[in-house]
Amino acid sequence: MAVYTQVSAEDLGEFLTRFDVGELVSFKGIAEGVENSNYLVETTQSRFILTLYEKRVAADDLPFFMALLDHLAERGQPVPPAIPDRTGREIHELCGRPACLIKFLSGVSVSHPTPAQARAAGQAMARMHRALADFEPARENTMGVDHWRPLFERCGKSLNDIVPGLYDDLGFALDDTVSAWSADGLDSCVIHADLFPDNVLMLGDRVTGVIDFYFACTDLRIYDLAVALTAWSFDATGHRFDKAVADALTTGYEGQFPLNGHERSQLLTCAVGSCIRFTLSRAWDWLNTPADAMVTRKDPLAFWRRAKVYDPALARLTTCA
Ligand SMILES: Nc1ncnc2c1ncn2[C@@H]1O[C@H](COP(=O)(O)OP(=O)(O)OP(=O)(O)O)[C@@H](O)[C@H]1O
Numbered sequence: 001m002a003v004y005t006q007v008s009a010e011d012l013g014e015f016l017t018r019f020d021v022g023e024l025v026s027f028k029g030i031a032e033g034v035e036n037s038n039y040l041v042e043t044t045q046s047r048f049i050l051t052l053y054e055k056r057v058a059a060d061d062l063p064f065f066m067a068l069l070d071h072l073a074e075r076g077q078p079v080p081p082a083i084p085d086r087t088g089r090e091i092h093e094l095c096g097r098p099a100c101l102i103k104f105l106s107g108v109s110v111s112h113p114t115p116a117q118a119r120a121a122g123q124a125m126a127r128m129h130r131a132l133a134d135f136e137p138a139r140e141n142t143m144g145v146d147h148w149r150p151l152f153e154r155c156g157k158s159l160n161d162i163v164p165g166l167y168d169d170l171g172f173a174l175d176d177t178v179s180a181w182s183a184d185g186l187d188s189c190v191i192h193a194d195l196f197p198d199n200v201l202m203l204g205d206r207v208t209g210v211i212d213f214y215f216a217c218t219d220l221r222i223y224d225l226a227v228a229l230t231a232w233s234f235d236a237t238g239h240r241f242d243k244a245v246a247d248a249l250t251t252g253y254e255g256q257f258p259l260n261g262h263e264r265s266q267l268l269t270c271a272v273g274s275c276i277r278f279t280l281s282r283a284w285d286w287l288n289t290p291a292d293a294m295v296t297r298k299d300p301l302a303f304w305r306r307a308k309v310y311d312p313a314l315a316r317l318t319t320c321a
């Protein structure tokens with residue numbers, strides 16, 4: 001479930017009077033997603049997504065995210081910009097939360113991507129990176145390489161409650177990856193940083209929407225590709241790597257925006273880094289979300305196992321089983 005803030009029909013009807021979007025016909029909470037409260041809203045004119053930003057999205061970051069979506073949408077990228085009200089304002093407050101009314105995009109996210117779908121996702125990412133070459137605002141990656149050690153330390157020895165030995169093994173992988181990491185000679189731009197299949201809407205093999213830009217930040221473009229490779233090319237448990245999907249994603253990307261030899265040589269380090277990043281964020285949530293909470297906790301080990309597949313040296317660690 002992801003409706004943390006309940007909005008009444010009266011509140012929403014009143015909210016919509018600020019916009020030129022017609023009158024409220026119906027609305028319902030959207031179950032998918034875990035970060036924000038999302039509603040599907042139908043008016044006499046169209047459909048929209050209403051998002052109320054919950055604790056993980058800082059209100060101060062919203063102008064950056066909205067400028068990013070506007071920039072991409074103006075360049076024909078399939079992203080959902082916020083709808084401005086009659087005064088041009090995109091960021092509002094509703095029921096005590098920052099809120100935006102967002103363009104509805106059709107399509108569904110796929111659970112088991114095919115190579116053709118992965119190729120289309122790689123192409124869509126590369127086109128976004130190209131379209132962002134002249135986007136000036138920047139945002140630090142608050143889940144980037146410099147933040148992994150502090151997050152690891154905050155999780156602490158409780159990591160061993162997830163699986164005995166995880167604190168030592170993840171600490172080893174973290175040291176190894178951080179010491180191999182170098183941004184020298186690698187292209188940076190604003191990246192999505194969370195391009196999982198559930199953040200790509202598709203109709204058949206066509207990308208109709210890229211959503212959920214709330215981790216977008218300035219970082220290496222190969223890191224964005226590495227995150228997508230890690231998210232798309234494994235089964236849900238993280239045991240089985242699908243080379244055809246990984247190759248298609250990379251080929252799709254490179255067909256639009258080639259990588260140079262140095263970038264290709266650093267891709268594996270970024271891929272292991274992406275495993276560490278999602279193992280850590282999921283571990284933090286796992287350790288800090290009660291097991292009976294309404295939100296389903298995501299399995300941190302599904303990303304830790306992926307690291308073992310990428311790096312045979314990690315496969316010798318006991319917790320990678
Ligand atoms: N612009 C849009 N057009 C159509 N559907 C959308 C749009 N934005 C969001 N959705 C729907 O709402 C769901 C949740 O959205 P989103 O992934 O942004 O939520 P979140 O809580 O921020 O997510 P996450 O847990 O993935 O970070 C999506 O899976 C999708 O079904």
Ligand SMILES: N[C@@H](CCO)C(=O)O
Nearest residue numbers: 035194196278282298
């Ligand atoms: N895509 C992340 C959630 C952050 O939106 C995960 O699956 O862990």
